[in-house]
Amino acid sequence: MGLGRLQRRACYVDKARAELEGLAGQGVIMAGNAFSSVLLLKGEPSAAERAGAPLLSGEDGSALRAALRALGYAPEDWAGLATWVDEGEPLSPALLRETVCALDPATIVACDGGAAALVREAYADELASLERFEEAMLGDGTVAQVAGMRLLSLGGFAAALRDADEKQVMWRRLKQLPPLGEPY
Numbered sequence: 001m002g003l004g005r006l007q008r009r010a011c012y013v014d015k016a017r018a019e020l021e022g023l024a025g026q027g028v029i030m031a032g033n034a035f036s037s038v039l040l041l042k043g044e045p046s047a048a049e050r051a052g053a054p055l056l057s058g059e060d061g062s063a064l065r066a067a068l069r070a071l072g073y074a075p076e077d078w079a080g081l082a083t084w085v086d087e088g089e090p091l092s093p094a095l096l097r098e099t100v101c102a103l104d105p106a107t108i109v110a111c112d113g114g115a116a117a118l119v120r121e122a123y124a125d126e127l128a129s130l131e132r133f134e135e136a137m138l139g140d141g142t143v144a145q146v147a148g149m150r151l152l153s154l155g156g157f158a159a160a161l162r163d164a165d166e167k168q169v170m171w172r173r174l175k176q177l178p179p180l181g182e183p184y
Contacts, residue, residue: 019102027085028099031055036077037180039105040064043083043114046158056080060111060158067171072179079103083118093122100149106180107150110138116153123147141173152177 003011020034031054032040046058056064061080069075081099083091091099096118100108110116120127120138126146130136135144140155154173160166 016102023095023099023102026095027087027089028091028095029055029082029084029086030099030103031057031061031080032078033076034079034103036079036103037106038068038073038078038177039100039103039108040078040080041083041108041110041115041119042080043110043112043116043118044158045082045084049082055082059161063161064109064111064157067174071174071177077179079105083115091118093118096122105149107152107177109174109177110151110153111157112154112159113156116140116155119151119153123151141169141176143176150177 016034020030023030040056040061042056042060046053046060048058049055055061065075065078068078081091081096081103083096085091085095100122108119110119116138123146127136127138127144130144130146132142133139134142138144138151138153140153142153144151152173154160154170156166157170160170
């Protein structure tokens with residue numbers, strides 16, 4: 001006799017909890033909803049985050065969440081991941097891949113150059129197999145399809161918030177990533 005629907009759901013939640021606890025035990029810094037379709041990868045911590053504020057709790061996180069809502073994502077449909085671990089050391093490419101596998105997002109947004117560099121390193125083989133140079137290099141503003149996910153490098157989102165023209169550039173880039181399912 002198979003498991004009932006609620007039992008299966010409990011197994012999925014238990015599996016995810018165990019994976020996330022294991023990642024947290026390795027110093028991985030995450031925020032948001034682990035079951036979301038969008039992963040916001042941040043490579044450069046803000047002063048507040050360096051002082052212990054939660055990841056993406058500042059102006060950049062608020063702006064990113066507002067942009068996702070404007071695109072049709074549910075307010076809770078985002079997860080955040082830092083490219084540094086809680087000791088301040090860089091997140092390794094292998095640990096990034098492990099975390100991405102646990103979170104299983106449909107879309108990864110590299111918020112800045114540091115995040116894009118780590119994605120390039122972690123997914124170098126997959127990116128190298130892409131035909132278009134801009135996609136293979138994960139150029140800012142170019143959407144690449146890798147390992148069943150959409151990848152986008154914004155190229156300095158937090159810094160762009162200080163300039164109206166640059167905000168518009170970021171918005172145009174994000175508009176390439178509408179929700180894959182039905183809008184909310």
